Amino acid sequence: MDKFQVFFDQTKKGFYHYLLSLTRDSALADDIFQETYFKILKKYKDKLSPMLLYKIGKNLFIDEYNRNKKHINTENITLSYEQTGSDNSMEADALLALLDDEEKKLFLMSAVDGLKYDEISAITGISVSNIKVKIFRARKKIQNTLKGG
Amino acid sequence: MKEILISQFIDDELTLPEKREFVVNVKVDDTFYSETIEMLDSEILFRDKLNKKTPPQFHVEKYRGSRKFIHLAVAALFFIGLAFLGSKITANKPEAVSKNNIQKEYRFVIYNDSASNVELSGTFTNWHKIPMKRINNSNYWEITVPLTKGEHKYAIIADGQVLADPTSTFIEQDDFGNINSVLEV
Numbered sequence: 001m002d003k004f005q006v007f008f009d010q011t012k013k014g015f016y017h018y019l020l021s022l023t024r025d026s027a028l029a030d031d032i033f034q035e036t037y038f039k040i041l042k043k044y045k046d047k048l049s050p051m052l053l054y055k056i057g058k059n060l061f062i063d064e065y066n067r068n069k070k071h072i073n074t075e076n077i078t079l080s081y082e083q084t085g086s087d088n089s090m091e092a093d094a095l096l097a098l099l100d101d102e103e104k105k106l107f108l109m110s111a112v113d114g115l116k117y118d119e120i121s122a123i124t125g126i127s128v129s130n131i132k133v134k135i136f137r138a139r140k141k142i143q144n145t146l147k148g149g
Numbered sequence: 150m151k152e153i154l155i156s157q158f159i160d161d162e163l164t165l166p167e168k169r170e171f172v173v174n175v176k177v178d179d180t181f182y183s184e185t186i187e188m189l190d191s192e193i194l195f196r197d198k199l200n201k202k203t204p205p206q207f208h209v210e211k212y213r214g215s216r217k218f219i220h221l222a223v224a225a226l227f228f229i230g231l232a233f234l235g236s237k238i239t240a241n242k243p244e245a246v247s248k249n250n251i252q253k254e255y256r257f258v259i260y261n262d263s264a265s266n267v268e269l270s271g272t273f274t275n276w277h278k279i280p281m282k283r284i285n286n287s288n289y290w291e292i293t294v295p296l297t298k299g300e301h302k303y304a305i306i307a308d309g310q311v312l313a314d315p316t317s318t319f320i321e322q323d324d325f326g327n328i329n330s331v332l333e334v
Contacts, residue, residue: 013204034205092198095198110160111159111192112199136155143188
């Protein structure tokens with residue numbers, strides 16, 4: 001398997017959920033997903049990095065948002081947030097949307113993509129102890145929401 | 150700070166002294182114990198939610214060019230789907246694979262203890278259903294089909310219900326809401 005394939009398999013799940021939580025629209029998330037990996041493959045094949053992946057993905061999302069604001073259904077975001085309460089039927093992307101961007105990335109890299117804290121630290125430049133705290137906070141937010149707190 | 154241990158425990162990031170501290174805390178501190186259980190439960194629930202959505206596959210060839218191409222592909226899939234619906238009524242004969250491509254015999258095996266009729270349907274059969282054979286009165290069903298090199302999508306149909314192959318690592322949702330398995334030969 002080539003390096004890109006390995007990178008894709010390692011990151012696809014976390015990155016896809018990141019996009020879902022940004023866009024709240026699976027068709028748009030799919031589009032950005034394809035476009036980001038396409039860019040990586042075309043331009044950054046020799047320096048594959050999850051950080052770069054998330055950065056390109058977020059920029060594409062912002063571009064899309066600016067290009068056609070009608071595409072992004074922001075009403076949904078407030079709605080499901082209000083609906084939380086004791087409702088644990090919330091979707092994963094709605095839960096992830098509760099986290100700030102950095103918490104989200106770190107949490108997805110660790111819990112979903114299975115990267116080690118020191119690997120994440122090397123990629124992001126954030127210290128391991130800081131990563132521990134941020135991932136813990138992300139978990140706590142998710143837990144509180146699931147509990148209805 | 151102690152609570153962070155739980156998060157590290159979930160991520161399998163504890164050093165030996167931390168592991169020791171964790172175990173001692175779980176044993177002697179009831180609050181810590183219930184906090185651990187709650188966080189684990191929430192993690193189980195959350196990961197379960199995450200697993201409900203599978204990331205799409207990435208195809209350079211499919212994507213190359215612009216998004217318009219994707220729309221064309223979606224339109225094409227729609228017509229293939231129509232053809233599939235139409236073909237259900239007509240023949241049940243699998244389409245022969247192209248003679249020029251390299252063929253490989255591929256054996257599909259699936260375990261199903263409740264169905265009385267298991268079928269296989271995929272891009273290689275032009276989505277016609279072909280019956281799978283029960284192996285010696287067991288609950289395993291098998292079929293061997295010739296496949297060309299490349300990517301194939303397929304689904305298992307147990308008593309009329311379309312299922313993704315549980316043994317396949319790659320699954321994806323098609324435009325009709327079905328979950329298909331993806332196989333690379």
